[in-house]
Amino acid sequence: MALIDFMAVTFRCPEEFRDILIAELAELGYDTMMEIEDGLEAYIPESDFNQEHLDELLRRYASTAVTYSTSRVVTRNWNEEWEKNYDPIEVDGICRVRAVFHEANPEFKYEIIINPRMSFGTGHHSTTWLMMKHQLETDHVGKRVLDAGCGTAILAVLAEKLGAREVLAYDNNSWTIENAPENLSLNNCQSITIQEGTISTIDIQGAYDIILANINKNVLLEEMDYYNSYLVPGGVLMLSGFYDYDEQDIINRVIPLGFELVKTGHRNHWSALLFHKK
Incomplete structure (x- = not known):
């Protein structure tokens, strides 16, 4: 049987609150996060998961409409996950930010390759x-x-x-x-x-x-x-x-x-x- 070693937390929250949540979760040790249609998915090693820390975070933002659910997940191929969820970013038609699994596009003057381990710092x-x-x-x-x-x-x-x-x-x-x-x-x-x-x-x-x-x-x-x-x-x-x-x-x-x-x-x-x- 495969070892279960990650906890996944799925948040439903307003879009304008998503970036704040990402930053807060990073401070708690969540090292992989992906934006979804109506919220955010965050992952942390099961050994590092702390329910009290998570509840305290949401208490601080009690006025914001945030709900969440947790689940255990087996080890997954994060590169495959990112390929499903990560699209290149373009800035003013001059610069393009892509991952290693995207093909190069010579039409852009500048092209940056970022291995998207985190959902912020990628241009998104x-x-x-x-x-x-x-x-x-x-x-x-x-x-x-x-x-x-x-x-x-x-x-x-x-x-x-x-x-x-x-x-x-x-x-x-x-x-x-x-x-x-x-x-x-x-x-x-x-x-x-x-x-x-x-x-x-x-x-x-x-x-x-x-x-x-x-x-x-x-x-x-x-x-x-x-x-x-x-x-x-x-x-x-x-x-x-x-x-x-x-x-x-x-x-x-x-x-x-x-x-x-x-x-x-x-x-x-x-x-x-x-x-x-x-």
């Missing part, structure tokens, strides 16, 4: 798509780039493809340290360094021309002074990971530091902002 998340759009409209040639909270390192990969000479990407999630280098290899990247930690613990040398931070509102507000200190005058700061109704809080935090808001972007109620440092 609105904030990732918005950040990539801003990147495509920004000169990266010869620039030093810092990718804060890099996840799969998709933004770092695009930065190199756009001509960045050096990219430092970091995240405090251990799965990033496993997945990001794999994606760098798939894209033949040569100028990207991956570190595990936070902006206050990693080894940062010198200043950067571009800082990319797609995290969440609270972390962005907390770390804004760091971004300011590591960005050269005239540099570019791109921020996302928050809803459009929160963007004024971000703007109010950034502008007093000597920045000018240059571009805004919105997609599915999410926001991305691009600032120039004066």
